[in-house]
Amino acid sequence: MSDYGKYGDDILVGLCTRGDGRAMKVIYDRYVEYLSAVCARYISGDDDRKDVLQESFVRIFTSLDKFCFRGEGSLKAWMIRIVVNESLRFLKKNTSYDFIDYDSKIPDVPEEPEIDGIPDDVINEMILSLPPGYRMVFNLYVFGNKSHKEISKMLNIGESSSASQLSRAKALLSKRVKEYKATHKND
Numbered sequence: 001m002s003d004y005g006k007y008g009d010d011i012l013v014g015l016c017t018r019g020d021g022r023a024m025k026v027i028y029d030r031y032v033e034y035l036s037a038v039c040a041r042y043i044s045g046d047d048d049r050k051d052v053l054q055e056s057f058v059r060i061f062t063s064l065d066k067f068c069f070r071g072e073g074s075l076k077a078w079m080i081r082i083v084v085n086e087s088l089r090f091l092k093k094n095t096s097y098d099f100i101d102y103d104s105k106i107p108d109v110p111e112e113p114e115i116d117g118i119p120d121d122v123i124n125e126m127i128l129s130l131p132p133g134y135r136m137v138f139n140l141y142v143f144g145n146k147s148h149k150e151i152s153k154m155l156n157i158g159e160s161s162s163a164s165q166l167s168r169a170k171a172l173l174s175k176r177v178k179e180y181k182a183t184h185k186n187d
Helices: 009-017 023-042 046-066 074-094 118-126 132-142 148-155 159-183
Strands: none
Touching: 009 023, 009 046, 009 074, 009 159, 023 046, 023 074, 046 074, 074 132, 118 132, 132 148, 132 159, 148 159
């Protein structure tokens, strides 16, 4: 058992639950970059992101005995859920955000702008610069594939509030994409 990197997640989880530090290091190294990117969708500051990621890994490693392996990718999905939940917990505790609940019909966002040609890091910065409430709903809906009903339960807001936050996030992103394209026509 000298080359732990060759082991699958199922074997590594079993070793971790028995306190094997080398197996924990392999899991950490295998997923830290991806989970950091997930965390970055929610948390904008580097120090805060590192803190949330550290808390997430503490929760992951102390909860592995509750994890049930369901095939390839199940560990990653489970860890993503923990990172998202830790990110939301951090934001709820440390960020003031307003969720505006509108019962009126939410206007449709004009046609979504084409983002081809815009670097990924610029798009990520646009998302990170959204107001916290917009950003949480946008990330949960777009990247987390959550419904407005699920989001409303997670954030303790109304479904219409979730829908309005998403609509406003999309409108703001659309505006920023158009502004970026207008200022970078010749790039």
